[in-house]
Amino acid sequence: MDKEVFEHYLNTNRRHFLGKMAMGMGGVALGSLLMPDLLTGKKAAEEQLPLGLKHFAAKAKRIILLVQNGAPSQLETFDYKPKLNDMFGQELPPSIRGEQKLTGMTAGQESFPLVGSKFSFKQYGESGTWVSELLPNIAKITDDICMIKSMHTDAINHDPALTFMQTGAQVGNRPSIGSWFSYGLGSENQNLPAYCVLLSKGKGNGQGAYSKLWSNGFLDSSHQGVQLSASEDPILYLNDPKGMDRETRRKMLDHLASLNQLGYDEFGDPEIPAKIKQYEMAFRMQTAVPEITDVSKEPDHIKKMYGPDCMVPGTYAANCLLARKLSESGVRFVQLYHQGWDQHNDLVGEIKGQAKDVDMASAALITDLKQRGLLDETLVIWSGEFGRTNYCQGKLTKDNYGRDHHPRCFSIFMAGGGVKAGMSYGKTDELGYNIVESPVHIHDLHATIMHLMGLDHEKLTHKHLGRRFRLTDVHGHVVKDILA
Amino acid sequence: MKKIVLQLFILGVLLVSCKEEGQYASIPQKKVPDRVDYNFDVRPILSDKCFNCHGPDANKRSEDLRLDTPEGAYGALKDSENEFAIVPRNIEKSVVYQRITAKDSSNLMPPVDSNLKLSDYEIKVLKKWIEQGAVYDAHWAFSPVEKPQIPNTDSDWVNNEIDHFVLNKLDEVDLQPNEIADKERLLKRVSLDITGLPPTPEMRKKFISTNNTNAYEQIVDELLGSDHYGEKMASHWLDVARYADSHGFQNDQLRTMWPWRDWVIYAFNENYSYKKFVTYQLAGDLMPKKNIETILATGFNRNHKINQEAGIIEEEYRIENVTDRTNTFGKAFLGLTLECAKCHDHKYDPISQKEYFNTFAFFDKVIHRPKAMGEVLAEAPLITITDEVVEKELPFVNKKEPEDIEVMVIEEKADIRTTHILNRGVYDDKGEIVQPSTPESVLKFDTLVYDSNRLGLTKWLFDKKNPLTSRVFVNRVWQEIFGEGIVRSSGDFGMQGDLPTHIGLLNWLSADFMENDWDMKRLVKQIVMSSTYKQSSVVDDKKLAIDPDNRYLSHMTRLRFSSETIRDHALATSGLLNEEIGGRSVKVYQPDGIWEAASSGRGILANYVQDHGEDLYRRGIYIFIKRTTLPPVQLTFDAATRDQCEVKRQSTMTPLQALIALNDPTILEAARVLSETLIQEESTVDEKITEAFGRIMSRTIKPQEKEMLVGYYHDQEEAFANNKQKAKDFIEVGEYPILKGRDEVKVAALMQIIHTIYNLEETIVKG
Secondary structure, three states: OOHHHHHHHHHHOHHHHHHHHHOOOOOOOOOOOOOHHHOOOOOOHHHHOOOOOOOOOOOOOEEEEEEEOOOOOHHHOOOOOHHHHHOOOOEOOHHHHOOOOOOOOOOOOOOOEEOOOOOOEEEEOOOOEEEEOOOHHHHHOHHHEEEEEEEEOOOOOHHHHHHHHHHOOOOOOOOOHHHHHHHHHOOOOOOOOOEEEEEEEOOOOOOOOOHHHHOOOOOOHHHOOEEEOOOOOOEOOOOOOOOOOHHHHHHHHHHHHHHHHHHHHHHOOOHHHHHHHHHHHHHHHHHHHHHHHOOOOOOHHHHHHHOHHHHOOOOHHHHHHHHHHHHHOOOOEEEEEEEOOOOOOOHHHHHHHHHHHHHHHHHHHHHHHHHOOOHHHEEEEEEOOOEEOOEOOOOOOOOOOOOOEEOOOEEEEEEEOOEOOOEEEOEEOOOOOOEEEOOEEHHHHHHHHHHHOOOOOOOOOEEEOOEEEOOOOOOOOOOHHHEO | OHHHHHHHHHHHHHHHHHHHOOOOOOOOOOOOOOOOOHHHHHHHHHHHHOHHHHOOOOOOOOOOOOOOOHHHHHOEEOOEEEEEOOOOOOOOOEHHHHHHOOOOOOOOOOOHHHOOOOOHHHHHHHHHHHHOOOOOOOOHHHOOOOOOOOOOOOOOOOOOHHHHHHHHHHHHOOOOOOOEOOHHHHHHHHHHHHHOOOOOHHHHHHHHHOOOOOHHHHHHHHHHOOOHHHHHHHHHHHHHOOOOOEOOOOOOOEOOOHHHHHHHHHHHHOOOOHHHHHHHHHHOOOOOOOOHHHHHHHHHHHOOOOOOOOOOOHHHHHHHHHHHHHHHHHHHHHOOOHHHHOOOOOOOOOOOHHHHHHHHHHHHOEOOOOOOOOOOOOOOOEEEEOHHHHHHOOOOOOOOOOOOEEEEOOOEOOOOOOEEEEHHHOOOOEEEEEOOOOOOOOOOOOOOOOOOOHHHHHHHHOOOOOOOHHHHHHHHHHHHHHOOOOOOOOOOOOOOOOOOOOHHHHHHHHHHHHHOOOOHHHHHHHHHOOHHHHEOOOOOHHHHHHOOOOOOOOOOOOEEOOHHHHHHHHHHHHOOOOOOOOOOOEOOOOOOOHHHHHOOOOOOOOOOOOOOHHHHHOOHHHEOOOOOOOOHHHHHOOOOOOOOOOOOOOOOOOHHHHHHHHHOHHHHHHHHHHHHHHHHOOOOHHHHHHHHHHHHHOOOOOHHHHHHHHHHHHHHHHHHHHOHHHHHHHOOOOOOOOOOOOOHHHHHHHHHHHHHHHOOOHHHEEO
8 A cells, every 4th residue: 555545544544543552453553663652563563564665675674874964075085086186276167167056155256276185095995996094994994885976966055955965855844864764664663763863063164953954844743853862861851850760750650541541431532542652652762762872881892993982972973883773773764963064164174173073983883783784784874965166265275275065066975785885986077076977866865765775766755735745856766876 | 415424434334344354554445426526526536646747737738638627628639639538428438538447557547657546436436427427617615705505404502603514514424413511621622722821710710600601602702802812823823924033044043023923913912804914914015004013014924034054146045035925825825835836837726837926926026135144133124123113103012122123024126126937946047027916716816906016916815706815714713723624734725635524614604704804803703602612522432433533523623732832731720821922032941952962053043042030931932933943842742843834733642742741841840839839728638639630620620530649649748758859859840939948748749749630631632
């Protein structure tokens, strides 16, 4: 059955449904984990998916999306362009720029001098993948990853570009990619949300990452991304108040349940037993979540692999380690945002620290998953929201420069979950401005990710205000060349 | 209509039998009606499965065939003058029928790659429709409102016209309406629906003790006269108007639109007619008798998001703003998805891309900031509100700060620019020049009658021949009270929208609303005076089986409070509520670090600076809304994101909501303060619990409930007495001053009982 029809059916008959459930009849999985307990029996959630929802055999079961928020320069990381060093200070040829609109920040610039990377590049692994000296640990795992150098997007500013990457549209209240997976596949764990979000800040110029980006849009709000924080309350309002111990809380829930039962006896509204179940799940989350978020019991070799920061809550490294734990526990979609990649000026100074923040832990995450035998079923994606210009923004000196936003090309990498390992895909021109081979649009990336998760991006739809919406709108092609 | 009812009945019965077999996921078979109706049976199928390629969108039309008009369907096919898509009463010759039943998949319609498929039921309906003459009717929502005859029903249950319509439909499915709810629950319901607040203990006492037959009506009038009525009505309007306290992009800077929000509350309380209310907001700057109040009201169309990022392309975002105003106009006032016609002709509704840009043109003549202003609170055009202005002209603006306030408004310059169709909706891909006008299928925009500006647009909107304005608003008022509108898709009255459950009732109410000068308070009163409204919310198995969604209104639906009401209820019943109306938005308790973690660190909203004192106890509609990082409690309880115009909220149930109810200091503090209040009273534990329960639930505690809670109290008292530190810790919540010399163990024990009551299912349900 179509997902959409199925949910419609559930919604229209929710009360009736819940009524039967309350009497002990189970057997159906709802999209998300935030509601599942009332409807599921003991089978794994996946076995109970609505018929026909999985469109293909899935390669990946879970996703970890590492958002490099602010847009890392592809020219200092993965897209090696020695020609730019040769042409230092020369004007960007108008023929190369073509019709490209510039941002308000450089549109007024009189000159667009080309500038090459201050950081050296080498080829690594059997695959011979180019990586700059800024990312020595990622360089070591090139044979496990698929590098895409031909990503492009429609948006030229942070907010619209991030929103586009997250929702497939630059504006409008559309569901985030994680919400789509929660909606389409549900979760594998009864006590954790299907879609978790982790935030960290780097040292570089930052751009915000905010709840709008993990919004459920027009999907049911149970598909909302749930932000886990580094504070004592890993999920907002998770902890009991002061003076309240578990036993007292348990007693309260028992009284609540008895009193609510009286209400059910009077009104017969099936929402009442459903609510009792929600409280029970909340109670279980209170123990389950802190167990997951506590990384202190990880063995030393793991801590070492992720680097010393992984013991500092709220850092990118700690979040990578936490992402592994969450994913391992069955969270369908874990998303990290790491701020600080917006190097309009002082790129040389800022990007070092920024790269250092993420290099070790990003590589460790992939290695860790691989060692546990989980990489095959977990898709890891490392990506910014757009690329950066090959010309300098602001003052160009021999030692330093800045780069503006550039939507026409950028580099990302993926690992595990059914993508080819040890591959570089797509090419840009020798000045690193335009794509010359195998372009991959954001919609194509979305289509490909869905494919790897066993979903047809044209079929996973939700009808809202008369129209069937998809993550990929009316676009997107699966990039078959990178499928393992 | 009876046929639909029967179908649903059968559907319901089948559902039950399916369930018995445990086959939850199978869709029951519906019975094809004896006489198919184009609007109710056929068009939903065609619209959903065929119009995408054979509908109103000329650019995407396949084979030059359109099935949304009789001319298109009956005419000869493109390549064959002897073949016809539909030949009325002739299945064999109707190519449509042959194609939808084709065995050969390459011939099948809809095509396999469309992912659309007709069900057996749908094929049967289309077959019967063709056999019965393939008659097309105009879309119901685009036909002018005609006041229908009131059905004759003979029952003591009926109180006003609404009830005749409802009872008439209930008869068709053999369901009986419920009796009137008990007085206490009815009072809770009506008080919440009119003011958003639970009844005060005095009100409850008065209402319960009287036997006066007019007592209910007196209460209704009293509630409608309260200034809290305006706040309740405003809370929905703020969603419609996408009101917020920040600009909505990137650094998400502060904005100061709250004086506009104060005006909205004032306008509702003054009972402005809907016509005046909307005219001020859409065209207050163009009115012959304009003044600062009418201009302030135009802030409605500046509530959209504004991108202040340094790198933006100015024209792109100007177009984005005009688009937002156009789409909001469509959704809020016409109940249409106009936005679907921005990039191409509408796929389902008779709205062309040109008509989209005709409508767009009204909002395109507005002065836009000359260039990016940087991160300012208000961008031109704006008005400055000084103390003097407040005193003389805008007394309803609750301005306490000495600084002047700048509020963004609309200012027109008729010849400022020409408006073009934007090809594919792209901001710089200009096509044909267009003039201000509206979609003709709704009502022709006759320039001899209406001026070609926003004031003319409001005249068109409130022309009694306009089929949508009244229906759409009446439907939303109904929705806010019953949880669902008579048209459930309250934002889509078009072809893909839901059909009305009670079309006669909707038409009657809409006509009556117009006849009575768009009087909003009168409309609310009319609804809450009906027996339909006053019914109890008890359901039984028969009602659940036949009509699980309560489309027929055989009982009142139990509805969870909105996020604002949950808060207001806790504050009001604990005695903490600050009843002040209007003023700048407030920052209440919120877990630390949410804004800080999500922001870039720039701008005055990078850090959350919580308010203190009385500001902590303001009503939910005054909570500060930072668009990119919404207040977490609101977000979890389904508040609108204020990203764009929203006309209906979701109502979900998640464990995250349970965590908030259990652990949010707002609720805990309410429990603590009410406990302290009751501890001071000279009364027994029984009496204290009875009093707390009565205040919070707005009803008398039942013996069984009392027994349970009193027993629980003694248990907790003992537990806290054995661990006084825990009692001390537990009651240390919230900034409200503590009761001096309190018995900490007793306060903690009673607080625990009260907190339990706050967490009961019934507490936050309008039942």
